[in-house]
Structures are given as structure tokens and as C-alpha cells.
Amino acid sequence: MRTVIYKIGRIKVVIVISIIAVLLAVGLNYIFQSFQEVTYSYSSLIRAAVIPLIVAPILSWYLVGLFVRVIELEQKMTEWALFDQLTGLLNRRAFLHRAEQEYYLAKRQETTFGVVVLDLDHFKDINDQYGHKAGDSILKDFGELVLKQIRQSDISGRIGGEEFAFILPNTNLVQSKVFAEKLLAVVSDRVVTIDEQAIKYTASIGITVSFPENDFKINNLIHHADQALYEAKSAGRNCYKVAESLL
Incomplete structure (x- = not known):
């Protein structure tokens, strides 16, 4: 009614x-x-x-x-x-709930899906140098960028301060890499202007993929992608790495 x-x-x-x-x-x-x-x-x-x-x-x-x-x-x-007010993406709790739903759906349908974890590079330094207003503006800008880039079926969320995660249904490793490459490219082209100061930012990405035959739970998959993310940061940032379990 x-x-x-x-x-x-x-x-x-x-x-x-x-x-x-x-x-x-x-x-x-x-x-x-x-x-x-x-x-x-x-x-x-x-x-x-x-x-x-x-x-x-x-x-x-x-x-x-x-x-x-x-x-x-x-x-x-x-x-x-459900949503993070700054970026417009799902908050951590809502993202993990949706991710778990996709996990069980993929199991029933015997399909693969990509798990991507992303962290904005040197975000603390940006906050320290330009202030938290600049940091918030970058987070908001990134959220807007993500909403333009992802498919309607993709699940995206802010799972930490400057950490984000994506679930890519019906997506294999090659397709997940393409997604990461495109996302890194559009991020590196972004410029956020705060108080007449132009600020550029980059990101690092970790990737894993869930296959029907593996028994990794969604938390394990995110953990593997997170480990790959730290490898990307160790490799110099502004790049992506694939989880060791897929190599």
C-alpha cells in the first residue's frame, strides 16, 4: 500500500x-x-x-x-x-553478504568468478600533504569512476579506508586481468582538483579467481587476492598481481 x-x-x-x-x-x-x-x-x-x-x-x-x-x-x-556514503559503493558488510551470495550461486551453476582487491596508492601521504578533504574527494572520485566502469552484474564495495573489492561473475582469469588493466588505466588518468591543486592518484590490484572445483570460501578468496595486492605494492604499485594459487 x-x-x-x-x-x-x-x-x-x-x-x-x-x-x-x-x-x-x-x-x-x-x-x-x-x-x-x-x-x-x-x-x-x-x-x-x-x-x-x-x-x-x-x-x-x-x-x-x-x-x-x-x-x-x-x-x-x-x-x-548498505552503501558507503562517500563512494556510493556497497559498505563492507553489504559487500561480503553479496559476495557470499554470488559464491553459492556460482557453485550451483558451476561457473567461475573473479575476485579483485584494490588499494589506492600512498593514500596516507595524500591525506598528510593535502588534508582529509582531498582524501575524501579522491575516494568520492574513485567511487564515481567505478560505477561508470563496472557491469551491472559486478559487485563492488569499499571494504576498508582506501581498500576496495570487486566480484566479477562469469569471469575467468584472463577477463579479470583485462578488468584490472582497464581500471588501472582510467585511474591513472584521473585528476582531482582541490583548492586549485591538481592531485593525481594510482592504485594497486590483487586478483584471484574462484573455480567450481575448488573449495575456497569467499573469505579465503578475498584473502588470496589481498595477498596478491601486497605483492603489487611491493612491485612498485600502480600494477596488478595474480594470487600464487593461480600461478
Whole structure:
């Protein structure tokens, strides 16, 4: 019922309520006159319609407005519970939940999926040099970039301060590498301007892949990708590495 009211819109709902109120008032007045066995008075019917015609729109506009506001607040709370407010990506808890769902789905369908973990390079240095406002701007910029790059079926989330993870359904190792290469390329081209200062940033990536025949749980897969990420950082950053379990 709430969803229907929200979709119909406040104005239309108020109009419908007002019409119903007028019809009820006129109908009850008509029935009352019938039981009283008096001559029908059209003027009394008109008077019966006037009051709800004035009161119903005002009262219903206020009440429906409150109702719509409650729905919007519920939606906002749901969004806050699932998404990181700075980047627009899933928060850690929501990401791990979605990742586990994809894991069991892939098991049933016997398909592979890629697991990618990414960390923004030298992020602490950026915060120290340019301030946390710059750091937040870079995180927001990266979130916008990710949402433009990923497929609708991909799962992306912020799982730490400057650490992100991706689940790529129906994706093998070669395709996961292509994803990482493209992401690194577009990240390296980004420039964020803060207080007239142009700031560039890069990222490091670790990759693993889940195959139907392996028994790695989703946490194990993310851990393997995370280890590969640290290898990428040790190799000089701004690159990707594949988990040793796939080499």
C-alpha cells in the first residue's frame, strides 16, 4: 500500500481522498434524509459536500506528506545500511553478504568468478600533504569512476579506508586481468582538483579467481587476492598481481 501511494504521487492521492470524502459526505446525507422521510433538499446535499471539499484536501495533503516522508526516510535508512556514503559503493558488510551470495550461486551453476582487491596508492601521504578533504574527494572520485566502469552484474564495495573489492561473475582469469588493466588505466588518468591543486592518484590490484572445483570460501578468496595486492605494492604499485594459487 505504501509503495502504491508513493508511486501514484502526493497530489493524485490527495485528489482521490478528497473525492471519496465528498462522495461519502453526500451519500450519508442522502441516506439520512431518506431515513428521516423528508423531502430531499439539494441545498443540504451541497452543504454536505462543501465541508469535506475544503477540509479533506488540507488534511490529506498534510497526512499524505508525512506518509511520503516516512517512506523516503525508510529508503534512506536502508541505503545507509548498505552503501558507503562517500563512494556510493556497497559498505563492507553489504559487500561480503553479496559476495557470499554470488559464491553459492556460482557453485550451483558451476561457473567461475573473479575476485579483485584494490588499494589506492600512498593514500596516507595524500591525506598528510593535502588534508582529509582531498582524501575524501579522491575516494568520492574513485567511487564515481567505478560505477561508470563496472557491469551491472559486478559487485563492488569499499571494504576498508582506501581498500576496495570487486566480484566479477562469469569471469575467468584472463577477463579479470583485462578488468584490472582497464581500471588501472582510467585511474591513472584521473585528476582531482582541490583548492586549485591538481592531485593525481594510482592504485594497486590483487586478483584471484574462484573455480567450481575448488573449495575456497569467499573469505579465503578475498584473502588470496589481498595477498596478491601486497605483492603489487611491493612491485612498485600502480600494477596488478595474480594470487600464487593461480600461478
